[in-house]
Amino acid sequence: MSGHYQRVDDHGAPLVLDCVGCRRELVNTLTNIFGGKPMCRACRRDAERQAADDVLGMAWWNELTEQRRAHWLQLAGSCRPVDAWHCFKRAAVSQAA
Numbered sequence: 001m002s003g004h005y006q007r008v009d010d011h012g013a014p015l016v017l018d019c020v021g022c023r024r025e026l027v028n029t030l031t032n033i034f035g036g037k038p039m040c041r042a043c044r045r046d047a048e049r050q051a052a053d054d055v056l057g058m059a060w061w062n063e064l065t066e067q068r069r070a071h072w073l074q075l076a077g078s079c080r081p082v083d084a085w086h087c088f089k090r091a092a093v094s095q096a097a
């Protein structure tokens with residue numbers, strides 16, 4: 001995509017990777033790898049926040065009764081728990097405001 005040729009080290013490992021989030025070029029070091037993928041610091045922070053949010057959403061979903069699940073899925077207009085979770089968060093934010 002970027003057209004630059006792949007620079008590699010003595011073992012054939014790429015020296016430069018593209019961040020999976022923003023496509024920025026990264027030096028291939030362990031600190032720039034997150035979940036096995038090249039990721040810059042900003043994208044990594046987002047990914048970590050997202051992962052933490054997924055855990056919260058899962059815990060929230062597991063605590064719900066079947067009726068509450070149906071309620072939030074209907075509000076979300078979806079059959080996916082993640083959509084219900086986002087819908088719940090939006091509702092929580094608008095109640096707090």
Ligand SMILES: [Zn+2]
Nearest residue numbers: 019022040043
């Ligand atoms: Zn990035």
